[in-house]
Amino acid sequence: MENSLTQPKYLFPTFLADKKVFNLAEAYWRRMITAIAEEAGVPSHSYINHFDSKGRKEYDANPIFDAFFPSLYKAVRIIQEEPEAGAPDIAAWMDSIDLFEGKTPVPELVIALALSKETAADARELARQWIVERHSAAEMQQLISRRYR
Secondary structure (H helix, E strand, O other): OOOOOOOOOEOOOOOOOOHHHHHHHHHHHHHHHHHHHHHHOOOOEOOOOOEOOOOOEOOOOOOOEEEEEOOOOEEEEEEEOOOOOOOOOEEEEEEEEOOOOOOOOEEEEEEEEOOEHHHHHHHHHHHHHHHOOOOOHHHHHHHHHHHOO
16 A cells, blocks of 8 residues: 555544544454454463553554454564655565464464554454454465555
């Protein structure tokens, strides 16, 4: 999906400059992914600490949202970025993370995007394929490769 900074289409455009807007964007992702998890009938929880050593919330959008699904042994990480001229509005890839010492790394769907209605719909569909449809990491990589070349 090609980027167009000339269109006022981006949601929560001041999310990095305004903590209230950041919190709204974060809640947007929480509602979306929680609804997908509920559709799949699976619980989830965050796996990344979003607070500094003094207990203050970090307003870093990498990630703006993360979820681990224990019963699926899968994770999702959402990276929200500011729109950039000439850059694609969305990218996705498969990764893995070491959450448990001595256990197999957890496969992780990573979605990086400048948030708009269009990219949100794409992100929702990717998350649904991963969580509800329960595609494997290899199947997701194929889907991503076909869609985001």
